[in-house]
Amino acid sequence: MQYLDPGVPPVVNSFRAMATSVTVSICPELPAGNVDSSIAKVTRVFHETESACSRFNPNSDLSQLNQSPAHWHSVTPYCFKAIEEAFRAYVMTHGLFDPRVLSDLLALGYKESWTTGIPESRIENADQVRKPLPVWTPMFKGDNHILAGEFPLDLGGIGKGLALRWSGKEIASEHTNFLIEAGGDCVCSGDGPDHAGWNIGVQNPFQQDGDPSLVLRLSNSAVCTSSTAVRSWWQNGSLKHHIVDPETGKSGGKGLAAVTVVAEDPAEAEIWSKSLFLTGKDKIGEFSESSNICAAWVTDMGETSTNSLIRNHIIWMSP
Template sequence: MTAAAEPVHTTTFSAMASKVTMRVVEGGPDSTAALAVAREVFARVEAACTRFDPDSPLMRANADRTAWHQVPEECYLAVAEAARAHQETGGLFDPRVLDTLVALGYDRTLPFRSGRVAVTGSGGPVTVPVTSWRPGFDPAHRSIRLGAARIDLGGIGKGLAVRLAAELLADAGGSHLIEAGGDCHVSGVGPDGDGWRIGVEDPAGGDQPVAVVRLRDTGCATSSLRVRSWLVDGRPVHHLIDPRTGRSAEGGLLSVTVLDPDPVRAEVWSKSLLIAGRGRIAALARQRRLPALWVDDQHRITASQQMQPYVIWEATDAG
């Protein structure tokens, strides 16, 4: 996703396996300091929620799931949001997919952007519990108890970092954009005074976006098969796991973009709609009144009725 013009204050860095860009237009004198503080948010969320550090608060809780664990606020919030999302989506969003990702060889940070990654792994499905996930929460002690299966907080953690950073930048004045590997939040009128123009990346790998949307004061998230896909023993897989099958989702969609004032909810529903698949996405988006745009495996681009007012340009097809 890209904005149309350069603002006054910009910072770019890497966090949570993504390039993060934060911009403030016509902010106050404390904009630079606010950007620095917002950057620290990503570091805290990553440290608390990463699955790639066995000593992180998340992985300590994963290691002993029947015990209570006192965790940093960022981890507590991420688990609470994941539990809420699991209920709201009827189980389409289910963080209990960590063992599946490990079985597929995604037990370390893979160099996806350097080319087609090939790993060795079991590649077989790992059963996700069909029961509703209800972890334990002790707000007085900021403690959690995860239950039967290990969880992954990668996507929802990034959405949470965007949300918390946006709350901090709201005090910097002017307009802002936060973009982190497909999850973003924008506020205000943007660099040109008529909203932020955000390009939706082509999941087929083209250099041009498949659509451009004009946004103010909202979150936007895209879930896509473009980047985090790899080969396991010669078989293509990707990181968006369908909890109903224990395999990479095979619903006929290449990417889904969702708008919501809360970037966490935008992240949750972009992933859930992609997992729901081509046959269900239109009805589910309509039922939930979600502004959504999707690209299917025939490279057709579709926007829900709620998304159409935001689309200012759309390609004839993707790729």
């Protein structure tokens, strides 16, 4: 039988992966598990997911597949599972989540991994709206062969959530009370160091170094935020960001600056945070409520709102 040692503080370790900082907090249990081994497992999962699924790495499985997506490719398990999950998300959200937006991101100017902004650019015909994408019908064979379809893929909308899911499962058999946080998105197990839940601050997109927009208290849950705070830039005098509407190929989410979702699974939370963002300010409340999704959001005017489903998790919200 395992039990928490209330006199021992959490073991905390950080590393960088997926262009962000990843922090692992583990509350030790008795008999003590191998905390260092667990942190190493989390680190490995994040680095292997990034190595297989990053479009910014020319040697990744995804980059190789994107050179000829309409042909069969043999890929590693992480890439195979990620594309499988991306297709499941596409079906679940009725196309709101669609990874076939890589060409759109490139056209908008998001060509390299960055976190501090890129120079303003001017591109002819940048405001031209492309045709809607056809129905996505990828093909899977065995456990490592994929025919992705006509369009190249970007897995940035699901990769971090999957790394959180997979790394959490890696250490769940050894520890019951832990938090893995990656760039503001996280998965937690147990009730935290004070046995009252894990307190998680959600970044204010307009005051990244100031007070959060809200603070959540969670146990055995995940939370992910999609925001324009970091990955936004100017093109032809217009502000663009990386959350692309697959219907138009342009930056979406009219009237919104950030969307936060609480769910049992981090990949599902990430999928829905991006999908809800694309519904826009006028529809997100009704859509999230009717879809039974715990959500909060910040408008482009800095106003924080929530639906009724997330309120029991909130212990503080900015006025």
